Amino acid sequence: MFYIILLQCLGVAPVFSMTAVTKDLLTPLVEYGEGCGYMSCPIMGENVLNVHVVPSTHAELGYTRTFYQHFTGYDDIYDHSKVNMKNILDAVITALWAHEERKFTFSDMPYFFHWWKNRDMTVKRMIYQLLRQGRLYFVGGGWSMSDEATTSYHAIIDHFTYNLRKINATFLDCGRPLVTWQADVYGHSKEFASLMAQMGFDGHFINPISYEDELSRMKSKSLEFIWRGSDDLGCIGP
Ligand SMILES: *[C@@H]1O[C@H](CO)[C@@H](O)[C@H](O)[C@H]1NC(C)=O
Numbered sequence: 001m002f003y004i005i006l007l008q009c010l011g012v013a014p015v016f017s018m019t020a021v022t023k024d025l026l027t028p029l030v031e032y033g034e035g036c037g038y039m040s041c042p043i044m045g046e047n048v049l050n051v052h053v054v055p056s057t058h059a060e061l062g063y064t065r066t067f068y069q070h071f072t073g074y075d076d077i078y079d080h081s082k083v084n085m086k087n088i089l090d091a092v093i094t095a096l097w098a099h100e101e102r103k104f105t106f107s108d109m110p111y112f113f114h115w116w117k118n119r120d121m122t123v124k125r126m127i128y129q130l131l132r133q134g135r136l137y138f139v140g141g142g143w144s145m146s147d148e149a150t151t152s153y154h155a156i157i158d159h160f161t162y163n164l165r166k167i168n169a170t171f172l173d174c175g176r177p178l179v180t181w182q183a184d185v186y187g188h189s190k191e192f193a194s195l196m197a198q199m200g201f202d203g204h205f206i207n208p209i210s211y212e213d214e215l216s217r218m219k220s221k222s223l224e225f226i227w228r229g230s231d232d233l234g235c236i237g238p
Contacts, residue, residue: 025128036174038136059108061144085111107140131174140181148192179203195231
């Protein structure tokens, strides 16, 4: 105990300070139908077209506004826009709480953790429950949705390591992103895809892709595909 307090005084995040109570709050109550990850996937209908609607938000970390401008909505450029991350998170959690069939996908973790840090235990317990039920889930896994063209692989590995550790230390397994999420990134690289595969993600969602490519993939129904990102590492299948 003393050891942990000492670390906090030094300003080092204690990664093993999670209490037994918090661990309990993050363990799905299977007997009450709770389950996170793939356990909470909707049941697919047979012989029908299954359409997945994924409510999510996209916060453009570092794009045109500072972190705090985007978080609070207060800045000189957009004249105190009502669109801000704090409102979005407050509203989303309220909306999720109102209807148990609602789900939300979130990827912009710096905003989430800043919001989380200032919430009281009532809200935190709501989040634990939503995570246990697989109704709020995190995708992406990185601290940001980094660019894929100019970013060095060191930086990519570092920001993923930082955020995945932080998610695990705060929310354990129910917070673990299972897929990556590169939405609105200007181009995609096979190196990035290869790194994501090596980090153990099950899927990699990318957007946008070139219009020509998208059109031909829509026609040939191949928008979902296996991307062999590395020429050197092994792959499954022929
Ligand atoms: C996640 O956190 C738990 C509890 O702190 C720890 O036991 C576990 O090793 C962590 N997992 C990873 C992959 O770091």
